[in-house]
Amino acid sequence: MARHSVTLIPGDGIGIETSAAMQQVVAASGAEIDWEVAEAGAACMDVHGTPLPDSTIEAVKRNKVAIKGPITTPVGTGFRSVNVALRKTLDLYTCLRPVTSIPGAGGRYEDVDLVIVRENSEDLYAGIEFEEGSEDARRLIEFVDESGAGSIRPDSGISIKPISVTGTRRIVEYAFEYALKHGREKVTAVHKANIMKHSDGLFLRVAREVAKGYEGRVAFDDKIIDAFCMSLVMDPSQFDVIVFPNLYGDIASDLAAGLVGGLGIAPGANIGKDYAVFEAVHGSAPDIAGKDIANPTAEILSAAMMLDHLGELEAAARIRAAVAAVYAEGRSLTADIRRATGSDAVPASCSEFTAALVRALEER
C-alpha cells in the first residue's frame, strides 16, 4: 500500500472533534496517510492577519489532496467565508455530495441513493456584492435604471448572480462523466429558468446541449427548483445524479441530508482539475462544539471519498462497511441519530462512537 501525504485543515467548532475522530478511523482502516496540518479560520487572524494564510493554500497545492473540518463564518461582518475563498482560489468547481441511506440512521426512507453535483464557483456565491448606501451600489442602481431593465430601490444591498456558459458546461459535463463512470442512469438539471432567463435559463440551455452528447448512454431531464424540492421529499428514488447551480445545490444538499438522518452523516468533496478538498456538508455547529457530542460520521465518510480518490479503494470500503455495521448494531450512536430515530437510549459521545468504529474496523 502506498503512503500518501494529505493536508489536514481541522477547522474550528466541532471540526476539532470530528477531524480527530476521522484521523483515528483512517489510521484503523490500514491506509497510510502522512497528515500535514494547516490552519484556517478566525483563529489565524491574529498570527497571519488573514483567515486563509498563503501557507495553507501552498500546503494544499503541494499535496493536491486535503480534508478539512468546518470553519465558522461570522454572520453580517466583513469576514468572507474561508470555505468559499478556498474553493475559488483552488478552482474547486465541483461540489460532490453523495446522499445514501445508512440503515439505523433514522432516515425518512430506507433506500436513498443519489448524488448531488453542485457548481461551486459562481452564481450568488461569486461574492460580488454591493453594500446598501455605498457609492458603488448607487452607481449600479443608476445603471440599471438607465438600461431600462428595471428599477432597484435606492436603499437596496445587491448581490450579483453570474452564471456562465463555461462554468455550466464544465459542471454538467462533470455530472455526466460521473454518471458514466459510476454506472448511474440519469442526470437531472435543476434551475429556475422560468424566472431568471439569463442566468438559470443559460444553465438549462447549456445543460441540454451537453446532454445531447450523452444521448443513449445517460438519460437527462430537468426540474424547476421548487417542484424539485417537493418531488425529492415525496419520492427520492426518482433521482440519480442531480446537477445544480451553486445556491440551489447548497440548499438541496441539506434537504437531501435530512432525508437520510441529517447533517451528521452527509459527506462531500470539492473537486477541481488539479486539487481536491474533502469536507462534510455540515458547518461548525457552535451550539454543540467542545462538548464531545458531535457526530463525526460525515467527516469520516468524506475521508472514505478521499481514500477512493487516492486509489485506496479497499480502505475506503472497509470504513463504509464499519460505519454500516456500527449503525446496524445501534448501540453506540450519537445524539443527533438518537433524535432522528426517536430513540430514548443514552447517546454515545463522539469519542465513544469513534471507539466503536475503530473496534469494528479492527474486527474486520
Ligand code: NAD
Ligand atoms: P451547522 O451545519 O453548523 O449546524 C446546523 C445544525 O446541525 C446545528 O443544530 C448543529 O448542531 C447540527 N449539526 C451539524 N453538524 C452536526 C454533526 N456533525 N453532529 C451533530 N449535529 C450536527 O450549520 P450552521 O449552524 O448554519 O452554521 C454554523 C457555522 O458553520 C456558520 O459560521 C457557517 O458559516 C459555518 N459553515 C461552515 C461550513 C464549512 O466549513 N464548509 C459549511 C456550512 C456552514
